Amino acid sequence: MVILSAFCYLVKKYRRCHSIKDLQINEQIRDREVRLIGADGEQVGIMATKEAQKIANDKRLDLVKVAPNARPAVCRIMDYGKYKYEMQKKEKEAKKNQKIINVKEVRLSPNIEEHDLNVKAKQAIKFLKNEDKVKVTVRFRGRELGHTELGREVLKDFAEKTSEVGVIEKRAKMEGRNMIMFLSPKKSQ
Template sequence: MWQPARLAPPPQKFDAPRALWYPLRPPRQPHSWRPPDCWRGTRGDTSIKKAAAKAPIQASTEYRANSDIRAVSVRVIGADGANLGDLLLSEALRVAREADLDLVEVSPNAKPPVCRILDLGKFLYEKSKKDKEARKSQKVIEIKEFRLRPKTADHHRSFKVRDARKWLLDGMKVRVRIRFRGREITLPEVAHEDMREIVADLADVSHVESEALIEGRTMIMMLAPGIAKAPA
């Protein structure tokens, strides 16, 4: 006799509260990303600029003056250049105040340190003026360079020599550099011959300051402006 198939029993109901069916998750945090400090201040953010503007500007000087002097006793030179001898710092400051001038430490490494009574502002101005004039008087010699290869064509080398002549007449030094490639390093006499020809072409406006030497795969020679003096 036919009988219906048995069905599986229905699943048992989960009696736990619904809140325990799924794992708990923390509440979503609000968006808190902010750009790194290196990005800030480039556009629209002026906080860094404002902070820098509020920073006090301190006068930088290489001389200690007045209350900045740390020595207990100092050797004092008066405003007229007279040596006032060794005085306590408090006494030296009193003398400077009476003259309405400053006490400036000019030789801190001396024992005791040497101080002068003078006008600090005027002293620093005159010193900066002298330093500026000294920098102007210093002659800076510029070094130019041209490069060649062994067996460089004569017409190509003539252009290089022409430029070197102009530089030498302007008071510049010229570095001649010959670069070896491949097996050219086995024929240094060819590069020496090129160097001798360059020296001969520029002999009327220059002299050899350093002879041609090989450094690695390069031969270098230095020419200086002016004709070499004949030995006495």
């Protein structure tokens, strides 16, 4: 029983090494032979993993498996902590440069008055100027559902009022009791 559970633990540990994102380092590398790349980037050659590990230990660096699918696997001698820190720094920088797009919603009804439509259009223009997308929803209640063409006309009129700063990304489409249209900001050139 104890031997079986220890075996299962080893099998799970071995499988986990292949499924996680982090690279295998030092004793986690189970290949017999590896193609070794030195700390300076020069190609050392194909050798036993234990030999490569010994070379890395002599230089007080880590042996890192960089190409696990290659035959034989490619390992590199490097400072793993420093490498991991650099990668985290790059990821953080990439996240910082991402543009977050928000979707704002404007709700209308099929029998909306002209002034109310203008107020909603001004609100949508403000959203579009802030580089946000706008989801325009016309809600149908009761017998209004039989006159969806009125909602389509309202959305068409709304799109014309906001055409200076926005373009239709997705045309008007029924979803349940609502008719939905998406507007996105015009590309400034």
